[in-house]
Amino acid sequence: MRAFVFPGQGSQSVGMGVAIADASAAAREVFQEVDEALGESLSRLMAQGPADELMLTQNAQPAIMANAIATLRMLEKDGGVRLAAKADYVAGHSLGEYSALCAAGSFDLPVTARLLRLRGLAMQAAVPVGEGAMAALLGVDRDRADAIAGAAVDSIMAERGGAPLVCAVANDNDPTQVVISGHRVAIERAVALAKEMGAKRALLLPVSAPFHCSLMIDAAAAMEDALLDADIAAPQVPLFCNVDAVAIAERGAIRVALVAQVTGMVRWRETVLAMAAAGVTQVVEFGGKVLAPMVKRTVPDMEAISVVSPADVEALARAL
Template sequence: MKAYIFPGQGAQFPGMGLDLYEKSDLAKELFEKANDILGFSITDIMFEGSAEDLKQTKVTQPAIFLHSVILAKTLGHNFKADMVAGHSLGEFSALVATSGLNFEDGLKLVSQRALAMQKACELQPSTMAAVLGLDDDIVEKVCAMTEGVVVAANYNCPGQLVISGEIDAVNKACETLKEEGARRALVLPVGGAFHSPLMEPAKEELANAIENTSFNAPSCPIYQNVTASAVTDENEIKANLISQLTAPVRWTQSVQQMVEDGATHFIEVGPGKVLQGLVKKIYREAEVSSAVFELNA
């Protein structure tokens, strides 16, 4: 069975999407539509901007979403998903690719999500750190006993967990985790504490936008970050998308469940190959590849 997977923040690169724009009339039409919806030329930044330009929150999330969704749309009949999943932001891309959300609504929600997260980051200085080489339960215990807000945020693969929270609490947790034998506990260059309780203001803002958006049942099950299980019910999908901002991304558990449910081939749709690497660390026997648009395929 084929599982299509959609990347999240951090997968962006200068020039992303330009090949699609130049090769496909459908892609060109969707990119131009995106410029109109967003009210600025995101294509100029994606195609010609620097890595620094692409780091702006209002740009990063819509850019990755657009690259993934437009690539999926240009695949046409070659997009044959038995199941899908997205890493954080990628969940919105997965829903649009499987008709759970339409293109316009998906882009508007992603843009609102990015701005709401940016606002939440500005309310309180916060950060994230990657922890390598420790079992999840040790990381969870250290977070629980550290003073202040610090939680497990991204279960990326066995031995790779990202923690998130207040700057002092994250720094203290990193020191303790190194003492516990972590190979690395490295603070990441991010704007704030994503997937932690500090995103509560963004969650409230996004909840309102999601509740007022029409969703459909996707064309195949989506394995959502919050539950790491197959979901097809629109109301459940909405609730999980809202919870996702303050809850951890259970990527390891999602991939394990997809494998258990029959996935053998994981196809990454969008910029980069980060998720393929994680899938191989979770399930070595998996076949992984990147989705590629071929003219007249």
């Protein structure tokens, strides 16, 4: 069995999509359709930068989706491959769930682009710039990351009291990589405590908001309103969702999961284990080289392929 998977924020870079667009009219059509949906040339920003503008959450999210879907469309239209015939499941990391659902036919491309633009704006607006932060803890599992986050909050509260701080696991990526999110002061304390509590390394991430924690409650409300109005079709294949690491295909369940994932943890490690338990033996990542290594660190025997370049697409089409 096979799963097609789609990366999340952090996989963007200036120049993304250029090679795919040069090689495939189908890919160019994706970028044009996204530009028209957003009323601006996101494809030019992706191709030419500037990098700091591409890094903005409201740009990065639809850009990553567009790049992934363009890669998939090249496979489908130029390689003659149908997702429903070659994939048993889809999954995505955070915003990658929207890419996965677009790939599986639950959202059309313009709707996906507009939802991700709104999602990025809502996430940025939920917490004033400078108040939140995220950090990667390397060489620890989720239990150890929970302990580090708790110790950070406890130490600050013991020193100064005041309102409770948020410092929680945001992404359980694989057995050796966990991301925490919350108030900046608590995240910085966690980074300072991490090494003495068993982490190999801890580093603040260059993000503009504390994603996937309770501080995103206003963004979740905005997405709930938007998704109530969105036309969601049943996916061609089930989606393994972030918040529960279970396969879902019912439209109401998809809507609930997409709202919950704004404040909820991305359970990617558990998702990979659940896919393996369901019989998945091969994972194909479209538009990035982020998820495949996490898959291999979680289930070493699972085949994991990253499809980024036209040559990658052509090789996959021959193999499927």
